[in-house]
Amino acid sequence: MSNIKFKGSPIEVSGVIPNVGDKAEDFTFVKDDLSESSLADFEGKGKVIMALPSLDTGICMKQTRVFNEDLQKRDDVVGLVISKDLPFAMKRFCGSEGLDTIINGSDFRYNDFGSQYNLEMISGPLKGLFARVILVLDKNNVITYKEEVDDITHEPNYEKAIEAINALS
Numbered sequence: 001m002s003n004i005k006f007k008g009s010p011i012e013v014s015g016v017i018p019n020v021g022d023k024a025e026d027f028t029f030v031k032d033d034l035s036e037s038s039l040a041d042f043e044g045k046g047k048v049i050m051a052l053p054s055l056d057t058g059i060c061m062k063q064t065r066v067f068n069e070d071l072q073k074r075d076d077v078v079g080l081v082i083s084k085d086l087p088f089a090m091k092r093f094c095g096s097e098g099l100d101t102i103i104n105g106s107d108f109r110y111n112d113f114g115s116q117y118n119l120e121m122i123s124g125p126l127k128g129l130f131a132r133v134i135l136v137l138d139k140n141n142v143i144t145y146k147e148e149v150d151d152i153t154h155e156p157n158y159e160k161a162i163e164a165i166n167a168l169s
Helices: 058-071 087-097 112-117 158-166
Strands: 028-030 036-038 046-051 077-083 103-106 133-137 143-148
Touching (some): 028 103, 028 112, 046 058, 133 158
Parallel strands (some): 046 077
Antiparallel strands (some): 028 036, 133 143
16 A cells, blocks of 8 residues: 555555566557657666656656756666656647656556556545656666655655666666
8 A cells, every 4th residue: 555645645546556676567658749659668778767647747847857857868778757648748848848858658548557557546636647656677677766755745855766777777
């Protein structure tokens, strides 16, 4: 059971979120150019999956900026921002901010990510969106770091996540 909250009030997610040591399941998502992609398309690279409620909120925007900046220096790790935002909105935000390192992944079409990773909030005012969770995967898609951000309105621990990314090299 998750201990995630929204403004201090507990929320439920759709199931058990994968843990460190688990192999990450493949999932299909829609990129901001409306093409489809999957985790398998990034075989042989480390991955940072940034699940978040919506790029239309300040904390999600900041989180995306921070990880985009860190990942600019790397060619062996790909960053995937996964939400239920429409690809158009994701592209508009990242384009206006000059964020071109991370890859936007919308789960609006198939809900593969939501159903396989159990990050969909099933209670609270953001019901139907994803909880804020960071997963770092090695090149074999084994989860090496996981942060379930304690409250949706809080930022992730960037320092610890970046340490986990650095450990992939």
